[in-house]
Amino acid sequence: MRFYEDISVGDRQTSDGYRISKEEITEFGEKYDPQPFHTDEEAAKSSVFGGLVASGWQTAAICMRLHVQSNEDTATQAGLGVDELRWHRPLRPGDELRLRTEILDKRPSESNPNRGIVTTGHEGLNQDDDLVVSYEATALVQRRADSSE
Amino acid sequence: MRFYEDISVGDRQTSDGYRISKEEITEFGEKYDPQPFHTDEEAAKSSVFGGLVASGWQTAAICMRLHVQSNEDTATQAGLGVDELRWHRPLRPGDELRLRTEILDKRPSESNPNRGIVTTGHEGLNQDDDLVVSYEATALVQRRADSSE
Numbered sequence: 699m700r701f702y703e704d705i706s707v708g709d710r711q712t713s714d715g716y717r718i719s720k721e722e723i724t725e726f727g728e729k730y731d732p733q734p735f736h737t738d739e740e741a742a743k744s745s746v747f748g749g750l751v752a753s754g755w756q757t758a759a760i761c762m763r764l765h766v767q768s769n770e771d772t773a774t775q776a777g778l779g780v781d782e783l784r785w786h787r788p789l790r791p792g793d794e795l796r797l798r799t800e801i802l803d804k805r806p807s808e809s810n811p812n813r814g815i816v817t818t819g820h821e822g823l824n825q826d827d828d829l830v831v832s833y834e835a836t837a838l839v840q841r842r843a844d845s846s847e
Numbered sequence: 848m849r850f851y852e853d854i855s856v857g858d859r860q861t862s863d864g865y866r867i868s869k870e871e872i873t874e875f876g877e878k879y880d881p882q883p884f885h886t887d888e889e890a891a892k893s894s895v896f897g898g899l900v901a902s903g904w905q906t907a908a909i910c911m912r913l914h915v916q917s918n919e920d921t922a923t924q925a926g927l928g929v930d931e932l933r934w935h936r937p938l939r940p941g942d943e944l945r946l947r948t949e950i951l952d953k954r955p956s957e958s959n960p961n962r963g964i965v966t967t968g969h970e971g972l973n974q975d976d977d978l979v980v981s982y983e984a985t986a987l988v989q990r991r992a993d994s995s996e
Contacts, residue, residue, distance in 0.1 A: 730908035732915050733923065746924045746987075754926045755908045759879035762904050766881050774882065775895045777903045777934055780982075784928040833929075838895075 700772040702814035702839040705801055713764035713797040715825070718752055720791035726756045751788035757795065757831045758783065761822045764797040773840035775813060783833035787824070794825040802834060806841070813838045849921045851963035851988040854950055862913035862946040864974070867901055869940035875905045900937035906944065906980045907932065910971045913946040922989035924962060932982035936973070943974040951983060955990070962987045 720739070727736030731753035734741035742750040752760075758780075789795060803817040816839050822831040869888070876885030880902035883890035891899040901909075907929075938944060952966040965988050971980040 726908075730912045732912065753908075753911070755904065755911050759875075759902075759904045759908070762902070763879045763881065779931070779933040781930060781932070782928070783930070783932060785926055 699840075700769070702773075702804065702806075702816065702841045705772075705804055705814075705816055705839065707801050707804060709801040711768050711797075711799045713768045713799075715794040715796040716760050716764055717794045718756075718760070718789060718791065720750060723750055723752045723756070723789075723791055726759075727753055731755060747788050749790060751790055754785040754831065757785065757789045757822055758833065760789075760795050761797050761820050761831060761833075764795070765799060765818075765820065768797070768799075775838040775840055778815070778836045778838060780836070781834045783831070785831055786829045789822075789824065789830050793830075795822050795830060797822055807838070812841055812843075814841055815839075848989075849918070851922075851953065851955075851965065851990045854921075854953055854963075854965055854988065856950050856953060858950040860917050860946075860948045862917045862948075864943040864945040865909050865913055866943045867905075867909065867938060867940065869899060872899055872901045872905070872938075872940055875908075876902055880904060896937050898939060900939055903934040903980065906934065906938045906971055907982065909938075909944050910946050910969050910980060910982075913944070914948060914967075914969065917946070917948075924987040924989055927964070927985045927987060929985070930983045932980070934980055935978045938971075938973065938979050942979075944971050944979060946971055956987070961990055961992075963990055964988075 724737050735745035735747050736753045739750050798821045800819045802819045805815050807813045817836045820833050824830050873886050884894040884896050885902045888899050947970045949968045951968045954964050956962045966985045969982050973979050
């Protein structure tokens with residue numbers, strides 16, 4: 699397991715890619731974000747996007763998936779929150795999203811000696827290396843039982 | 848249609864409730880947030896949550912759905928971003944989430960006279976009125992063609 703003590707500010711990762719289909723965009727849109735530019739290919743043509751695009755919440759959720767897959771061995775206890783979530787460019791059917799992360803900050807929890815608080819910068823990029831989505835996520839990570847850091 | 852000019856700072860709404868099932872939690876978890884406390888009822892018992900809980904991204908996505916349903920007539924063009932997204936309490940199987948919103952800020956776009964920028968505070972509450980999730984979302988809203996505001 700990778701604990702709080704094993705994480706260093708400045709650590710970087712780049713994930714594999716995740717290709718999104720039209721069906722996945724409309725399925726998520728119908729369930730969680732039923733605006734025409736996420737659910738209706740024809741209506742989307744007259745939107746500011748000029749066509750179907752993924753919900754911004756879906757692009758963030760895909761980043762979460764890519765992050766979890768790249769950090770399966772990390773002892774994450776819970777997510778606390780996210781700051782500065784920005785949707786820079788739309789994600790369109792057939793686009794491939796990959797995630798670039800960097801550890802921005804870590805500090806021990808003041809209320810619980812068994813955990814630390816880690817802030818990670820996330821950037822979701824498409825196949826052309828254009829920035830699609832970015833945010834900073836803060837999570838609780840378990841400390842080593844024998845830690846004296 | 849409800850345009851930028853029809854929105855006032857201080858406007859408030861409360862949505863209907865949305866009840867979440869165990870199956871919906873694990874389905875979203877397996878697809879977008881495959882951590883044991885979102886996907887595996889047994890493993891979740893030994894997590895800090897003591898049982899299965901919805902992904903924080905799913906609680907935010909449900910808030911989005913409730914917001915869209917309450918504002919189908921608003922001429923929203925695109926979401927720009929979200930600040931201060933916080934997960935205060937877990938959402939568990941059978942819980943019902945409802946959304947309370949308040950318009951916090953509005954200003955004309957400097958780059959495009961056909962749109963304005965609106966910031967809305969969101970609070971997702973469970974059936975006991977406990978705060979589950981909160982954030983501030985900023986979106987582009989179309990202006991009336993004949994507006995001189």
